[in-house]
Amino acid sequence: MGSRSIGDLLIICTGARPEWVGPSDRPRFVTAGALMLLTAGLATYAGATVAAMGLHRSAWHTVAFGLFYAAVIFFLDRSVLLSPRPYRWGRDATVRIGGAGAATVIRVFVAVCAALLVGEALLLTVFASSIAPRVAEIRQEEIGRALRSFDTNQDGEQQALAAGLTVRQQALDDAHRRVAATTTAANCQLTGAAGCLAGAGPIYRITLADLGAAARAVRTATGERDAAQGRLAAFDRDRDTRRARFLVAQTATANAADDLLTREKAFWRLTTSDPSVLLWRIVLTLLLLGVDLGPLTFARTLEQTGPRRRERLEQWRESTAQELEAQQIGSTIRHRARLARDLADAGTDRYGQHVRRRDEIEASVRLAGDLAAAEVARAEIRADRDSRIRELRARHRVPGPTPSVDPAPAFEPRTPGPRT
Numbered sequence: 001m002g003s004r005s006i007g008d009l010l011i012i013c014t015g016a017r018p019e020w021v022g023p024s025d026r027p028r029f030v031t032a033g034a035l036m037l038l039t040a041g042l043a044t045y046a047g048a049t050v051a052a053m054g055l056h057r058s059a060w061h062t063v064a065f066g067l068f069y070a071a072v073i074f075f076l077d078r079s080v081l082l083s084p085r086p087y088r089w090g091r092d093a094t095v096r097i098g099g100a101g102a103a104t105v106i107r108v109f110v111a112v113c114a115a116l117l118v119g120e121a122l123l124l125t126v127f128a129s130s131i132a133p134r135v136a137e138i139r140q141e142e143i144g145r146a147l148r149s150f151d152t153n154q155d156g157e158q159q160a161l162a163a164g165l166t167v168r169q170q171a172l173d174d175a176h177r178r179v180a181a182t183t184t185a186a187n188c189q190l191t192g193a194a195g196c197l198a199g200a201g202p203i204y205r206i207t208l209a210d211l212g213a214a215a216r217a218v219r220t221a222t223g224e225r226d227a228a229q230g231r232l233a234a235f236d237r238d239r240d241t242r243r244a245r246f247l248v249a250q251t252a253t254a255n256a257a258d259d260l261l262t263r264e265k266a267f268w269r270l271t272t273s274d275p276s277v278l279l280w281r282i283v284l285t286l287l288l289l290g291v292d293l294g295p296l297t298f299a300r301t302l303e304q305t306g307p308r309r310r311e312r313l314e315q316w317r318e319s320t321a322q323e324l325e326a327q328q329i330g331s332t333i334r335h336r337a338r339l340a341r342d343l344a345d346a347g348t349d350r351y352g353q354h355v356r357r358r359d360e361i362e363a364s365v366r367l368a369g370d371l372a373a374a375e376v377a378r379a380e381i382r383a384d385r386d387s388r389i390r391e392l393r394a395r396h397r398v399p400g401p402t403p404s405v406d407p408a409p410a411f412e413p414r415t416p417g418p419r420t
Helices: 002-013 026-055 063-082 102-126 128-191 202-256 260-273 275-292 294-302 306-396
Strands: 087-089 095-097
Touching: 002 026, 026 063, 026 102, 026 275, 026 294, 063 102, 102 128, 102 260, 102 275, 128 202, 128 260, 260 275, 275 294
Parallel strands: none
Antiparallel strands: 087 095
């Protein structure tokens, strides 16, 4: 009873209902559910381990991330197993099973990434003792690069201080030469040598003022030279101390840098130097990839089970029924459109005939009216003529003539006139 309950739970994990699975298909669904749980457990370990390496914490503290990653993998597998491959029309008008969907492609991509991450996490743990020397080597290289950069900066600063000292020394030498020149000029003015006026006159006082200014410039230049020399001496004296402090700080920083990237660099050096490590990486990655793709691989075997065939057939019926209904609706719409065009053309023709008959009738009525009006006018003329003739005959007592007939139009029968 307990084993059947566990089997029903594994079947539920695949998204199927236990009562729908027949005895012959039950082992396949149980195996698929077990593979899904195994993949979820592997995803839990992978997520927790990678998060622990990245955050420098224990795996127990990052197990929540691993569970979240495992839930994502589990429900991706479930979505793949719940989506049977539908039927498709083949090129030869036959019905065939379609290809994988978007969920399968996403799951394969996630499986490849997970296999690489889990494989790296396991191999980093297995080869930790061999990776440690490479990690130390990388740290020493980083410390060496930092020291070389420090020495370059110190040399540049020392050259700047030395250049400043040189400039101050040149200024001091110029000040000494100026003092010597003004002293010679003052002595020349005082003693009256060649080209100079003897005596302490105005020129001598001007020369003494220049000598005082030159002496002050010497004192200023001497102070600046001494200050620059002191800075250079202090820099040279403290250089070793600064370098030692910098080395200690860089060593502490390099030793604290125990992240996943540093170990991955060291592992890559170990892989390039030892082909057996490369072989282990490939084999373990392929093994983990196979385990991670187990539910997807086993999903193809579930396509031939009874529940999946029924679901696929039901989907095919629904899709074909909808397509047939759409085709019928489309045919009805096209027939109605043709019928509407025919009715419109017939109505147009009928209206045209009606207009033509109306025009013909109106023309006939106008012609008949015109003929009747002409006939009435002729009759009025004849009546008026006959009335006048009778009056004249009665007045003059003239016997009436023989009756005569008025000529009629060629297209009408002649109408006899009234007898008098």
